[in-house]
Amino acid sequence: MATIDVMLPYYGDVAQMKEAAQSVLDQTFTDFRLVVLDDGYPDPEPARWFGAMDDTRVVYLRNEENLGANGNYRKAVELVQADWFVMMGADDVMHAGYLSAVINAVARFDVDIVQPGVQVIDENGARVLPLVDRVKKAITPRVPEGGAELGGEQLAASLMRGDWAYFPSIAWKTAAVREIGFRTGLDVVQDLALILDIVKRGGRMALLSDVVFDYRRHSASDSSVRALDGRRFDEERDFFLSEAARFSGLGWHRAARTARRHLTSRLNAASLLVKAYRSDQGSPRALWRHIFR
Known part of the structure; x- marks a missing residue:
């Protein structure tokens, strides 16, 4: 083997x-x-x-x-x-x-x-x-x-x-x-x-x-397309919030706070706003939702 x-x-x-x-x-x-x-x-x-x-x-x-x-x-x-x-x-x-x-x-x-x-x-x-x-x-x-x-x-x-x-x-x-x-x-x-x-x-x-x-x-990767139309960030937001709950259950409170904030994920959505407005596949509204939710 x-x-x-x-x-x-x-x-x-x-x-x-x-x-x-x-x-x-x-x-x-x-x-x-x-x-x-x-x-x-x-x-x-x-x-x-x-x-x-x-x-x-x-x-x-x-x-x-x-x-x-x-x-x-x-x-x-x-x-x-x-x-x-x-x-x-x-x-x-x-x-x-x-x-x-x-x-x-x-x-x-x-x-x-x-x-x-x-x-x-x-x-x-x-x-x-x-x-x-x-x-x-x-x-x-x-x-x-x-x-x-x-x-x-x-x-x-x-x-x-x-x-x-x-x-x-x-x-x-x-x-x-x-x-x-x-x-x-x-x-x-x-x-x-x-x-x-x-x-x-x-x-x-x-x-x-x-x-x-x-x-x-x-740029043609699946994750890039999913980012522009918001699907990536919908999945990420749900994932981070569920992980925050799991971390809290373990007593990992710092990890839970970081997961709830998911700051770099929000910043990533913000960085794609201009591209989303210019793209037929983009959904700026979905990106704004992720930034502020």
């Missing part, structure tokens, strides 16, 4: 998916399994490309029906065989030392989650730092070289101040995720919900300083 499984739920750009998969195959740490879950994308090229590979570490599966992102994530978790796994984005890119950094962190820290250093790229692979990622960078906890462990209310409050984690770059302890699972009914905060559910049960995160992963951000 492989040391770590890289799960690659896929639906979208074929060229970027190939780049993502190739970055896994180019890892310096080679004891992995790459599992591609094609969610019925209408193009025969992925099946042809993976079918031509002579590499027993690669598994290509095509869903008989489209499960959607959340459903495909949950199916991927069911198929994990290794003690650790990554739920990689099909348009993101691992640096060659990514898996080595993760495995070293797993050996050094007693954690359930590993968040490595991330840089952001655009559609063309150029390094960028848009406003949302500048904010993420500013609020990410500072850790010494080699990384550090975080957990408890301190980690929960930090993530409620602003979600600085990058889901596709995270490595997860399989047992911890299987015990909890992805919540149903969430489209844009399912990753944050999973992190917090693990933390509330005593789980911890290793936050690394080394940048070993490229996260691709582009």
